[in-house]
Amino acid sequence: MTLRDLKPGERGTITGWSQDAPGRLLEMGMLPGAVVEVVRLAPLGDPIDLKVRGYHLSIRKQEADMVRVEPV
């Protein structure tokens, strides 16, 4: 499953990226092994607000779909 499938409040461990990840997202800590929590969706449903490594990062569903996760 991908990060996109997680619902607000759910957490998952990143297992990998299905495509070449944008370098910036890796640098922001979205690496395999990191635990990500989906905090909420933007009012229009996209982008999403994530909690990763103790801070809030917002990414689009399009990128979230490229992140494989293992639910925690």
Place this chain on the structure above:
Amino acid sequence: MAVRDDMAAPIEAPARLRRVAVVGNPNVGKTTVFNLLTGLRQKVANYPGVTVERKSGRLTGAASVEVIDLPGTYSLSPKSLDEQIAYDMLVGRIQGERPPDVVVCIVDASNLERNLYLVTQVMDLALPTVVALNMMDAAEEAGARIDTEALSAALGLPVVPMIALQGEGLGALREVLLHPPPPPTPRRWPLMDTVAPQVDALMQVLGEAAPDVPASHRFSEVLRTLAEDGGLAYWEARASRFHQAVLAARRTFEEAHVPYRYAEVSGRYNWLGPLVAQTVTQHKDPSARTRSDRIDAVLTHRIAGPVLFILLLVLIFQAVFSWAVPAMDLIEAGVTGLGDWVRAVLPVGVAADLLVEGVIAGVGNVLVFLPQILLLFFFLGLMEDTGYMARTAFIMDRIMNRVGLSGGSVVPLLSSFACAIPGIMAARTLPNERDRLITIMVAPLMSCSARLPIYTLFIAAFIPAGYLFGVVGYQGLTMFTMYLMGIVMAFIAAWVLKKYVIKGAASYFAMELPPYRMPKVKYVLWRMVERSKIFVLRAGRIIFGLSIVLWFMASYPKAASSPALEAREDTVVADYQAALDSVAAAHGMALPAFLAQPPVEAAMRLPAAEAAPRLDSLRALYPGDQAAGVLAVYRVRQRYEAGRRAVADAEASYQIRNSFIGWMGRALEPVMQPLGFDWKISAGIVTAFAAREVIVGAMATMYSVGDADETSVALRDQLKADRYPDGRPVFTPLVAVSLLVFFVFALQCMSTLAIARRETNSWRWPAVMWLYMTGLAYLFSLIIYQGGKAIGLE
């Protein structure tokens, strides 16, 4: 760093100056620390060839230490213009700049792991480095206790805990800067085994192909070129052997399925994870909801979020458009007063004309917008410092992404409703170059405050005051439509630009939502003043020069007065004399003596509205027929003065028709006629290409109405009364709408072009901007005028 000595010496910096670079992620209080270190005495310049500001200042109490504030950056693999500067500065790749002698890394203590990522990159450059652990209070509040000594030992760098907003830790940081540490020991984090040997080999190649790259920078450079195409492209021209070697290494990795692009990032994070775990003790549940989370639950709520965002916009618009008005009136009065004073002091002549009509009026036009600009910057600063700015991007990204923009474009576009210049400058925060360029290109389509005077004048004059369905006023509706047309066109233009014109990396969205923080009003005000100063100086300089040119073009060549006008003037004078004589004869008065009496003299200068009662009171002084005589003389005088004014106006009109601008207007008339515009409107549009609002003054001059402003009844009536030689009215509601639409789309603002040139670093984009917007203006005015005529609206 002897290798760098061959570069041009830094501007005015003596050789012994110690240079301290301040780096850090965005939102970590970097600028606050910089302000503390330099005590707000700063120099803002531009880096050569680019548009990023270079802020520097001397360390307070230590003039031999220069502190340089580098743009905020998440990593040393630059993704935006700002970040590129930070990197180039650190490795000494900017012309005229040596690499810094000391680097201060500002780190957000409440977000340690990700912030330390940048620190590990800086460490690898082998420059003396200090970690300023800022926002210790926020970390404390989040339940994190940081063992700064253990952290310092693990990193091998001095660590100074700070709460910059309260000035805490400043003394300790200054102490370290005055006695900087030695450069850090060799790299402490391991690179994955599958990649490390190739990296060593590439470092070897780089050392041979580009011996001037310091040995201490080779490692970073190889990692960067491996992972980033932008970093690699730099070497294609500089050392193609290295470029080829990197490409070959990439191919080898890809064939062996080695995740080399992850290598650097995961190597650093794998080292940092345990390090952070050992130095930080968490005494609260880290997944517990913080105060910031609770605020976000409201401000980014599905329904409350957008509603509050819209309310905030209404508040800002309200502030910019109405709270600013008293201050704007004051400035306008001041400018007019200054002009009057100069007129009174200087002898009548070209110098006074140039100064008053050119310079003072022109610069005044910019200063009038200053209150709006200040308010706007104040609100933007507040949004930035509280952390709400990132939320506007979060809320709006979906809509903006649909049309080819990004959530980050919201603020630049909103700013552009006040003025496109701060809007275009605000686009710098966009990490994606393509998004930034598109935002800059469409920002001037937002109806800025300079269009308001034009909207007001023509709507008041030609749109009926009635109500549609008895509720919506036609005039208000027209005004709203003008704003809406700009917005819709901006979206369409953005979509077209993205699809067909501006190529670039596909945009992704990675926006940090920083914790909400209480802003420090002092810094918000300080930044508001700084930004406004930049705006006024830059725009002012351009308008200053342009006003002089415009004034010259409207005033020269001085046409010889036409015989017809001279004859008219003679007639007015002769009529006056004859009328006076007949009054004198009828009332038996010795006129010159009578008129010289102070009460009579005073009465003659009264405006028409007050004249009747005051003249009445003269009856007591001058009994019988004499009082009636005063009234008769008054009327004669009024008629004479009106006649003189009409002649002067006609002269001004004649003058402008024969001036350079008049020539241009008449030359353009055939092109503009299909839009419904005569030579005067065409000439007005020519003048408005300097700055839109100029057209109101220019039309007033051309319609021979002295000193008309946008609500002037006289100018409105003159516009309505104007006829072509064949008797058709020059202005109809259709012509007015055509003109309004022209102003919605046309790029008539020199300052916008100048700022776009500065921000895109070429004349190409301002030229494209001018052409497409002016093209749209012509096209839409043509469609509206010709279409309207075809369905019989004329």
